[in-house]
Amino acid sequence: MSGRDDRRVSRWKPWLLLAPTLLALTIFLLIPLAKMLGYSLFDPGLTSKHFARIVQEPVWLQVLWITLRTSLLVTLVTLLLGYPVAWVLCKLPARLAGMAIVIIIIPHFTSVLVHTYAWMVLLGSDGFVNQVLRALGLIDTPLKLMYTPLGVLIGMTYILLPYMVLALYSVMRGIDPQLLRVAYSLGASRFRAFWRIFLSLSLPGVAAGSLLVFILSIGFFVTPALMGSPRDTMIAMVIENKLEVYFNWGFAPALLLLRTLLLFWVYVRVVGLERLFEAKG
Numbered sequence: 001m002s003g004r005d006d007r008r009v010s011r012w013k014p015w016l017l018l019a020p021t022l023l024a025l026t027i028f029l030l031i032p033l034a035k036m037l038g039y040s041l042f043d044p045g046l047t048s049k050h051f052a053r054i055v056q057e058p059v060w061l062q063v064l065w066i067t068l069r070t071s072l073l074v075t076l077v078t079l080l081l082g083y084p085v086a087w088v089l090c091k092l093p094a095r096l097a098g099m100a101i102v103i104i105i106i107p108h109f110t111s112v113l114v115h116t117y118a119w120m121v122l123l124g125s126d127g128f129v130n131q132v133l134r135a136l137g138l139i140d141t142p143l144k145l146m147y148t149p150l151g152v153l154i155g156m157t158y159i160l161l162p163y164m165v166l167a168l169y170s171v172m173r174g175i176d177p178q179l180l181r182v183a184y185s186l187g188a189s190r191f192r193a194f195w196r197i198f199l200s201l202s203l204p205g206v207a208a209g210s211l212l213v214f215i216l217s218i219g220f221f222v223t224p225a226l227m228g229s230p231r232d233t234m235i236a237m238v239i240e241n242k243l244e245v246y247f248n249w250g251f252a253p254a255l256l257l258l259r260t261l262l263l264f265w266v267y268v269r270v271v272g273l274e275r276l277f278e279a280k281g
Contacts, residue, residue: 044261086168
């Protein structure tokens with residue numbers, strides 16, 4: 001009987017450890033989401049008008065396209081900038097690499113709002129970037145960098161770049177450098193060895209970093225709201241506007257659910273549904 005009780009306790013121990021987290025997620029995430037879903041489906045009776053409105057009115061599809069386009073561009077730019085940085089970091093000794101990572105991360109301990117205002121100062125008509133370009137004689141009139149898709153792209157890329165670098169570095173650090181040396185000794189060029197070995201082995205980091213940055217970009221609000229124009233409206237800005245300004249508690253949750261389903265679809269396509277539920281014994 002004692003052995004059976006011990007096995008029963010050991011079977012329930014993981015769930016007991018997870019109970020506080022699951023309770024918090026249920027109270028602060030699942031219940032509010034379920035309530036918002038109810039607002040979108042019942043107005044006051046069961047209805048699909050809020051979801052139909054998203055498809056019937058082209059403006060909301062345009063907002064969705066702008067959100068996807070911006071998120072994809074930010075993901076691509078962070079990957080192009082972050083991959084070389086992560087590659088250099090994994091070549092450094094562990095202590096220097098750790099110091100470099102700390103330097104990359106520390107500035108992002110401050111608020112996203114602070115970073116966004118800093119970029120607004122830098123990219124303004126009389127900002128530092130335009131002043132330098134005019135001093136060098138490269139331009140005569142200030143470039144319009146603020147309230148454009150380019151400004152939004154710069155601001156979001158700066159904020160999300162560390163996520164890409166860390167995701168790539170965590171995978172690259174585990175690649176055995178002996179594999180490249182063996183390829184060199186067998187006659188492979190540096191480019192071929194990098195392409196066939198290092199890049200292939202780092203693809204899980206590319207997928208993880210791209211997925212993380214894309215998901216965060218989909219829900220970005222502060223930077224597009226401050227650095228973009230009304231033509232650069234993203235879905236998070238519409239949700240905030242419908243809730244805070246128009247108190248539309250039916251349509252905004254429908255957009256929120258659409259965004260959630262979109263993120264779930266991207267996760268399934270990139271990672272696979274089986275990875276979401278897999279468990280290791």
